[in-house]
Amino acid sequence: MxxxxxxxxxxxxxxxxxxxxxxxxxxxxxxxxxxxxxxxxxxxxxxxxxxxxxxxxxxxxxxxxxxxxxxxxxxxxxxxxxxxxxxxxxxxxxxxxxxxxxxxxxxxxxxxxxxxxxxxxRVKKDVPTNNSMFYGTSEALEKTLNLAYKAAKSDASILLLGESGVGKELFAKTIHNNSPRKDKPFVAINMAAIPENLIESELFGFEKGAFTDAFEAKMGKFEAANGGTLFLDEIAEMPFHLQAKLLRALQEKVIYRLGSTKGVSVDVRIVAATNADIKTKMQNQEFREDLYYRIATIPIHIPPLRERKDEIIPIAQKCLEDIVEKYDFNPKAFSEEAKEKMIEYHWPGNIRELIAVVERAAILSDGDTISENDLFLDARI
Missing domain, CATH: 3.40.50.2300 (Response regulator)
Known part of the structure; x- marks a missing residue:
């Protein structure tokens, strides 16, 4: 090795x-x-x-x-x-x-x-997934989903708030799929995953020759989502100097590709998300207050997994089924002790962490039963 x-x-x-x-x-x-x-x-x-x-x-x-x-x-x-x-x-x-x-x-x-x-x-298989499904339910989830369904029927901008890994993109897709725009594109962009110097061109596109490597014109995310929903993930990480341009695009419903003075009309529904304390960022002048009120017409807080304990086992079992199918393993199941351990654990990484733990346990477990020790939760924070 x-x-x-x-x-x-x-x-x-x-x-x-x-x-x-x-x-x-x-x-x-x-x-x-x-x-x-x-x-x-x-x-x-x-x-x-x-x-x-x-x-x-x-x-x-x-x-x-x-x-x-x-x-x-x-x-x-x-x-x-x-x-x-x-x-x-x-x-x-x-x-x-x-x-x-x-x-x-x-x-x-x-x-x-x-x-x-x-x-x-093992031969990895492509396991079909349904991103519109929630595999478990809880009182906290039902309250949040009911609000999301109501908001989906309108065209108002929605801001999804919650810790990393709680399923904000899944909520965004659910809102899109239950909206009048469901037959139009759903386009996502993660502000934290794109280098600062590329965010503007990713959002608004560019014309041929706009910069050194612009060998041909390219459509941006706004145009790609025209008629549908644009999901702006990690919106609080957007560079401050670009926030004014985003605000202008949202207000005027017109975007300008880099290297062009010709406006392009766009009709998109904005769903944004962040795990940051966005109000503190506004106080520190790291996020524009006028942009916040433009994207947060309906703010929806998604509770962490530790407040949705009834969902833990159903999500874990569905993930386990998918992993068993993906790697062509013999059927596996969680022991009762493993289930209790998962319910007791505080899941700081939320659903994303749960999925990672289940996948590793499924791969490392020697038998058909996943034990408490196979989860390695005591070694985590």
Whole structure:
């Protein structure tokens, strides 16, 4: 197994290199920072172990750049709940807090190794999913859905609020599918996932020759969603200087492609979402108050999974069924102890974390029953 260690602290880096070098099946390479690692990582690597606090590019930004190409274990001496949740959102395999025993890290590596070995032996199938379905129900969910259904019938702008991983895009699609625009496009854009210098062109499009690499004209998300719904995810992360242009487009229902002075009329319904404290951002002049009132005609708060406990087992069981089908496993089921553990756990990463835990448990479990220990919830935050 070829492992990349990305750690700016030379003592920590060397210690890990020496400790893991004692294992014959580990080939260890070290890098001083994320930018150095990005230049040299190739398909031969199986796992990346990365610190969070590093100069130039931190570990969270590094994982975003890796974009799921490698299993990642995060190690940090500055653990916070926010960073752990962000790591979960990005799909890291494990999150270890310094100081830790080398054996703890090796156990995490072995888990990753086992997952990779089992997945490689199976043929991945495309499992059809229905994004308009909620697999469980709870009183909190029903209240929120009832509000969403009522809002869907209008053309008012909706702002979805809630923690990362609660299912904001699923709610946005549900609103679209229950609206008069359901037969028109649903187009999503994540403001946090696009480099700042590309957001404007992604939203509004560009004409041929508008900038160096603009070899042909391209339609933006507004035009692509014309007649339908435009979902602006992580809206609070939109650069402040572009917010005025977005506000103008929403008010005038006209957009201008980069490199063009000709306006294009657009008719879109806006559903936006954020997990940030957007009112604090307004107070800090990081988000325009006039834009907030334009996109938040109907604000809808989506409760976290810990307040929707009745949904945990139904969601977990549906995910398990999909994973069993995807990897052609024998049928699997959760033990009663595993179910109790899932219900008791606080799920800081919400539904996204639950899905990741179930998938890993399904792959790592040896028998047809997934036990409490297969979930590895005690190792999480």
């Amino acid at each position: 070829k492992i990349a260690i990305v750690e700016d602290d030379i003592n920590m880096r060397k210690s890990l290199e020496i400790a893991l070098g004692d294992y014959d099946d580990f080939e260890v390479k070290t890098f001083r920072n994320a930018k150095e690692a990005l230049k040299k990582l190739d398909e031969s690597y199986d796992l990346v172990i990365s610190d969070i606090t590093m100069p130039g590019m931190n570990g969270i930004e590094f994982v975003e750049e890796l974009n799921g190409r490698y299993d990642v274990i995060i190690i940090t001496g500055n653990a916070t709940l926010g960073r752990a949740i962000e790591s979960i959102r990005l799909g890291v395999s494990d999150f270890l807090t310094k100081p830790f025993e080398v054996e703890t890290l090796v156990e995490a590596i072995r888990r990753s190794q086992k997952v990779q070995a089992r997945v490689k032996k």
